[in-house]
Amino acid sequence: MQKVLVIGCPGAGKSTFARALRDATGLPLCYLDMLWHKPDRTNVTPEAFDRALAAWLARPAWIIDGNYSRTLPTRLAVCDTVFFLDYPLNVCLAGVEGRIGQAREDMPWVETEWDPEFRQYILDFGRDQCPRMLRLLDHCRAERDVVTFHSRAEADAWLKWLRAGVTLRPYRPADCPALAKLFTETVHTVCAADYTPAELDAWAPPEGPDLAAWDASFQAHCTWIAEIGGRIAGFGDIDPASGCLDRLYVGRDFQRHGAASALCDVLERACPVRPVTTHASRTARGFFARRGYRLLRAQLVERRGQLLENFVMEKP
Numbered sequence: 001m002q003k004v005l006v007i008g009c010p011g012a013g014k015s016t017f018a019r020a021l022r023d024a025t026g027l028p029l030c031y032l033d034m035l036w037h038k039p040d041r042t043n044v045t046p047e048a049f050d051r052a053l054a055a056w057l058a059r060p061a062w063i064i065d066g067n068y069s070r071t072l073p074t075r076l077a078v079c080d081t082v083f084f085l086d087y088p089l090n091v092c093l094a095g096v097e098g099r100i101g102q103a104r105e106d107m108p109w110v111e112t113e114w115d116p117e118f119r120q121y122i123l124d125f126g127r128d129q130c131p132r133m134l135r136l137l138d139h140c141r142a143e144r145d146v147v148t149f150h151s152r153a154e155a156d157a158w159l160k161w162l163r164a165g166v167t168l169r170p171y172r173p174a175d176c177p178a179l180a181k182l183f184t185e186t187v188h189t190v191c192a193a194d195y196t197p198a199e200l201d202a203w204a205p206p207e208g209p210d211l212a213a214w215d216a217s218f219q220a221h222c223t224w225i226a227e228i229g230g231r232i233a234g235f236g237d238i239d240p241a242s243g244c245l246d247r248l249y250v251g252r253d254f255q256r257h258g259a260a261s262a263l264c265d266v267l268e269r270a271c272p273v274r275p276v277t278t279h280a281s282r283t284a285r286g287f288f289a290r291r292g293y294r295l296l297r298a299q300l301v302e303r304r305g306q307l308l309e310n311f312v313m314e315k316p
Helices: 014-025 032-036 046-057 069-076 089-099 116-123 130-140 152-163 173-189 197-203 211-220 259-270 285-290
Strands: 003-008 029-031 062-065 081-085 145-149 166-170 222-228 231-239 244-250 276-281 294-303 306-315
Touching: 003 014, 003 069, 014 029, 014 062, 014 081, 014 152, 029 032, 032 046, 032 062, 046 062, 046 069, 069 130, 081 130, 089 116, 145 152, 145 166, 152 166, 152 259, 166 259, 173 197, 173 211, 173 231, 173 244, 197 294, 197 306, 211 231, 222 259, 231 259, 244 259, 276 285, 276 294, 285 294, 285 306
Parallel strands: 003 062, 003 081, 029 062, 081 145, 244 276
Antiparallel strands: 166 222, 222 231, 231 244, 276 306, 294 306
């Protein structure tokens, strides 16, 4: 994460999030409003704005805060990460109202009143701006990390884990072989004390899972990756239709570093279905119990001729 865009409806708190990200990462921060607006409330020319933006994009690392849809394709072409703050309209309206009269480092003058035209822009944002923005994001998801937050609580949770040294990002199809390898190694090491060698082989065959099937399920689910020190530490996925937290695995070298808790935080918040359920292994049962999951029943699941015990658990 070296070249980052922060976008979303005005009032969502893009600049506040961008500052927190700057403070956590040390990346330099550019406010597009500061490139466009002058202290006397006039604007620079589009040509001057483009020159200033090009100078920022030429840098090796940055965070750029702001929409400015005319230049969004240019910025998407060179960034590696996008944070899209997709918050409810009432949150955005309240956000703008709450900053009136306050001096801000992301604006060269102080807003003293609601500008009717600006308010209407926010009211129309979901209809006029958001669809094009989402189309652009969809086109670059395979090559860029696109992180969407639907509430400030989600953004705050993500920042909390970043400060703790855990970076969370969405799944990309290119991750699948590494995740399959991590899964097999984790089962045969971390879970070795709780299952027999035959059971471990049935659960995670040495040849690994079917990558095509895994990739399809990862893409159908909400799937997140946890990285520590630039290495994949773990992954988890949840079915947004059923609320079932399907897989959660953290590599042997990253146990007790917060990766599992970070993944659960983002997966549970992202799932619209309640309660959240999971089928926890003997190894993971205690972890889920500490997170507030209650035991519904133990069960035996057949895998390649072996009966594996796990526990159906739910979190209200």
